[in-house]
Structure formats: C-alpha cells, structure tokens
Amino acid sequence: MTKEDQERFPVATVALRDGTEAVIRPLAESDAEALGDFYEQVPDEDHRFYCPHPLDRESARRNAGRALSPLEVVLVLELPDGAIGGYAWYRWKDATAPSSGFGICISRRAQGLGVGGLLMTRLAEIARHVGPPVMHLTVQKANARAFALYSKMGFRVIREQTRRGTPERGWPEEPEFAMERAVR
Numbered sequence: 713m714t715k716e717d718q719e720r721f722p723v724a725t726v727a728l729r730d731g732t733e734a735v736i737r738p739l740a741e742s743d744a745e746a747l748g749d750f751y752e753q754v755p756d757e758d759h760r761f762y763c764p765h766p767l768d769r770e771s772a773r774r775n776a777g778r779a780l781s782p783l784e785v786v787l788v789l790e791l792p793d794g795a796i797g798g799y800a801w802y803r804w805k806d807a808t809a810p811s812s813g814f815g816i817c818i819s820r821r822a823q824g825l826g827v828g829g830l831l832m833t834r835l836a837e838i839a840r841h842v843g844p845p846v847m848h849l850t851v852q853k854a855n856a857r858a859f860a861l862y863s864k865m866g867f868r869v870i871r872e873q874t875r876r877g878t879p880e881r882g883w884p885e886e887p888e889f890a891m892e893r894a895v896r
C-alpha cells in the first residue's frame with residue numbers, strides 16, 4: 713500500500729463482539745516481528761485453510777518488507793496488548809490486472825469476535841478506490857465459517873474446483889469454491 717494510500721486510509725478504531733477495543737491499520741515494515749508471532753500461533757487446522765506460504769518468520773519479514781508495495785493492500789487488526797489478532801490482504805499482478813486475490817487469517821484468540829467481518833469491511837472500503845475492480849478468492853468447501861463470511865460480504869461462487877493436497881503435511885486434495893466480488 714503506497715504511503716499516500718496509507719495516509720488516506722489510516723487507523724480505524726473498532727469494537728469487537730466482546731467489547732474489546734482494537735485498531736485496524738495498514739501493515740507497516742516495523743510489523744515483521746509481530747507478524748512472525750502471529751504466523752507462529754496459527755494451528756495446523758487453520759494453516760490447512762490459510763496456506764499462501766509457510767507461516768514462519770522469514771515469510772513475515774518478507775511480507776512486512778513489502779508493506780509499501782503499490783500492488784497490495786494489507787491490513788492488520790491490532791489487539792490492546794499490541795499483538796496482531798487478524799491479517800487480511802488483497803494483491804494484484806500489475807496496474808492493468810483485472811482482479812486481485814484476497815486472503816485472511818484471524819488468530820485463535822480473536823476468532824468468533826467479528827474480526828473477519830470488520831477487516832473485510834475495511835478492505836472493501838479501500839478497494840473501492842485502490843486496485844482492480846474485482847476481488848477473487850478460493851475457499852475449501854470444508855471451511856464453512858469462511859464461506860459464510862465471504863457470502864455475507866457479497867462474494868459469489870463462480871466455479872467449483874479441486875485444491876491440490878500437501879501430502880508432507882497430511883492435507884488431502886479437497887474440493888473448493890472460487891468466489892468473486894465486484895468492488896466498485
């Protein structure tokens with residue numbers, strides 16, 4: 713997210729379902745360690761659903777290092793103790809890309825509190841002005857909670873397909889939906 717866009721869409725304060733006050737803000741280069749802590753707490757069952765890359769400190773450093781990339785928008789939800797409770801993004805190939813790819817992961821301690829909906833709502837506000845006109849995602853059929861969230865946020869199924877398995881982690885090949893939403 714460019715510096716200019718970060719200034720247009722700075723920190724937003726939000727209330728979680730249990731009353732906790734948190735902030736949603738753009739990822740910063742200085743988040744590398746906090747993002748590494750976040751990745752490391754993701755349990756295997758969640759990693760099976762959110763698996764764009766290994767969830768390790770090296771990936772955290774690489775992703776935080778791209779915080780100012782003009783080809784992605786990455787938001788974090790920061791809890792009162794400073795921990796990252798949620799992480800959501802969309803990325804695209806180049807200035808003419810017709811659609812972006814979306815991803816989201818919420819920490820175990822922050823799940824079920826509305827964080828997914830809050831992060832997606834904020835991303836949708838930004839996507840009206842920044843990036844391609846369409847957002848794309850894939851979700852395994854087994855991930856009923858994510859599917860419910862995406863449907864509520866206006867994503868529609870465009871195709872059913874098969875997600876490749878990861879035998880070394882014991883994750884089988886499984887059916888998934890491709891979903892899309894026009895963002896403006």
Ligand SMILES: CC(C)(COP(=O)(O)OP(=O)(O)OC[C@H]1O[C@@H](n2cnc3c(N)ncnc32)[C@H](O)[C@@H]1OP(=O)(O)O)[C@@H](O)C(=O)NCCC(=O)NCCS
Nearest residue numbers: 758761762817818823824825826827828829856857858860
């Ligand atoms: C899936 C995920 C993003 C949802 O975020 P969250 O903050 O926990 O979810 P929210 O509290 O915003 O609630 C999501 C909705 O799903 C609903 N839901 C919860 N469990 C459900 C289930 N088993 N089946 C159907 N719907 C369910 C909730 O009722 C809620 O709807 P509501 O707000 O109308 O009540 C989050 O749990 C997560 O990161 N999971 C692990 C990684 C992952 O699956 N990432 C997505 C990869 S595609």
